[in-house]
Amino acid sequence: MRSEPRLIEVRKNVLKQNDVVARSLRERFRAAGVFVVSLVSSPGSGKTAFLEKTLTRLRTNYRVAALVGDLATENDALRLARSQAPVKQITTGTLCHLEAAMVQNALQEWDLNQLDFLFIENVGNLVCPSSYDLGEDLRLVLISVTEGEDKPLKYPTIFNSADVAVVTKVDLVAAVEFDWATAYNNIQAVRPGMPVFRLSAKNGEGMQEFLEFLAARLTELRQAAAV
Amino acid sequence: MHELSIAMSIVELAEEEAERRGVQVTAVHLKLGALSGVVKEALLSCYEMACEGTPLQGSRLVVEDVSVAIFCPSCRAQRPVCSVQMFGCAECGTPCSEIVHGKELEVVALEIQECVPNPV
Numbered sequence A: 001m002r003s004e005p006r007l008i009e010v011r012k013n014v015l016k017q018n019d020v021v022a023r024s025l026r027e028r029f030r031a032a033g034v035f036v037v038s039l040v041s042s043p044g045s046g047k048t049a050f051l052e053k054t055l056t057r058l059r060t061n062y063r064v065a066a067l068v069g070d071l072a073t074e075n076d077a078l079r080l081a082r083s084q085a086p087v088k089q090i091t092t093g094t095l096c097h098l099e100a101a102m103v104q105n106a107l108q109e110w111d112l113n114q115l116d117f118l119f120i121e122n123v124g125n126l127v128c129p130s131s132y133d134l135g136e137d138l139r140l141v142l143i144s145v146t147e148g149e150d151k152p153l154k155y156p157t158i159f160n161s162a163d164v165a166v167v168t169k170v171d172l173v174a175a176v177e178f179d180w181a182t183a184y185n186n187i188q189a190v191r192p193g194m195p196v197f198r199l200s201a202k203n204g205e206g207m208q209e210f211l212e213f214l215a216a217r218l219t220e221l222r223q224a225a226a227v
Numbered sequence B: 001m002h003e004l005s006i007a008m009s010i011v012e013l014a015e016e017e018a019e020r021r022g023v024q025v026t027a028v029h030l031k032l033g034a035l036s037g038v039v040k041e042a043l044l045s046c047y048e049m050a051c052e053g054t055p056l057q058g059s060r061l062v063v064e065d066v067s068v069a070i071f072c073p074s075c076r077a078q079r080p081v082c083s084v085q086m087f088g089c090a091e092c093g094t095p096c097s098e099i100v101h102g103k104e105l106e107v108v109a110l111e112i113q114e115c116v117p118n119p120v
Helices: A016-032 A047-058 A075-081 A100-106 A156-161 A170-176 A180-190 A207-226 B003-021 B040-051
Strands: A006-013 A035-040 A064-070 A087-091 A117-121 A138-144 A164-168 A196-198 B024-033 B060-066 B069-072 B077-083 B086-089 B099-101 B105-113
Touching: A006 A016, A006 B003, A016 A100, A035 A047, A035 A207, A047 A064, A047 A075, A047 A117, A047 A164, A047 A207, A064 A075, A064 A100, A075 A087, A087 A100, A138 A156, A156 A180, A164 A180, A180 A196, A180 B086, A196 A207, B003 B024, B003 B040, B003 B105, B024 B040, B040 B060, B060 B105, B069 B086
Parallel strands: A035 A117, A035 A138, A064 A087, A064 A117, A138 A164, A164 A196, B024 B060
Antiparallel strands: A006 B105, B024 B105, B069 B077, B069 B099, B077 B086
């Protein structure tokens, strides 16, 4: 015999497992004093070119490394390796995003105490990565001028989950008639107050300002840890 | 498209609870925020797939949509947002990104049926 159905309260976060790993990663990062930046964007917006330039320029003053997620190839890791910084590829297979456990596995052989900055390049996707905390200090969302000004309105969730926006490929602004004010307003509409950088990894325009911002954030992190 | 792995996590979570309590789950109640990054329709169809071959086969997924609420610094109160494309207080329009609700992806309850022995 079966009883009448009844309701029992549970209250459990579905992504708890990921959040637990992310929290432990964040504690490790904090203890090692490494500032961790994750990068999300749609495929082809210039994450890898931007990261290669960032690693190359930061390397002169800081100890930097990068993890890079990709569905199938190791091309991005090979490109990033040109910066001479330690780079490790995370091949996700068919998975459309990185999860905290993948980051944890990839970091096994690295001594985080030897780093100032760690970059985590997510799989090119503006949907799925938004749900997964990777333990990062800063989530950076990129859009290239070739994608159009309304990207933030089409993907509000990921823009809302980010801390900083970077508009890339500004060397192409004239060719694609990109309207900066509209793009800026759209970013502010979905995430009021978010800092926005515009730059070109190709000709270096705007890179210095962004690198100074990162350096300031690292200083803040170290000062907070010293208190 | 990460709804299948989310659905599998939901099934796994419900299965564990059911086993621990020795009950049969007939439905899972889920709170789904508008900013969870999960698409309800895709999740519902994935759920059925994820249940196949598990003790939850045949169970339902009941989704409660949670809209986005912010804490408006001008009204000094919790308010709905104009829209997810316009993060401002729906009452006074002040831009604001302090989210109070809307990121939920949470199993809140299970509908269960207890197996009781037949009366002699």
